[in-house]
Amino acid sequence: MIKSELIQRLAEQNPHLYQRDVEKIVNAILGSIGDALAQGDRVELRGFGTFAVKSRGARTGRNPKTGDLVTVAEKAVPVFKASKEMRRRLNASPTQSKRKVEAATANINGLVDA
Structure with a gap:
């Protein structure tokens, strides 16, 4: 999903808001998340994950085209760590998935039989 798709979906879910407002x-x-990271702060969204900044030390790299040694300066990089709840949602066990499929099938069958 890209940002424009997120905006579109949120606008559809909230018809009382204009898309430009969303x-x-x-x-x-x-x-706000970007500003906080730029200041070196950590941003935690409960149930989603944590954004933080880590420092990647200076090192000597290699130019892949020429093979020459190149010095790479120290830099800050953003990192994201998914919450336990998000990891659980992404890695649902097969029994949980099977129960969800069975429940959905029962709901569909109930609608078809009616």
Whole structure:
């Protein structure tokens, strides 16, 4: 999903809001996260994950085209760690998935039989 798709989906789920307002809200949230990371802060969204900044030390690299040694300066990189709840949702056990499929099938059968 890209940002424009997120904005579109949120606008569809909230018909009382204009799409331009939803876009401003999404941009404000993402901007706030970016600003916090730029200041070196950590951003935690419960049930989703944590954004943080880690420092990657200076090193000597190699130019892949020429093979020459190149010095790479120290830099800060953003990192994301998914929450336990998000990991659980992404890695649902087969028994949980089977129960969900059985429940959905029962609901569909109930609608078809009616």
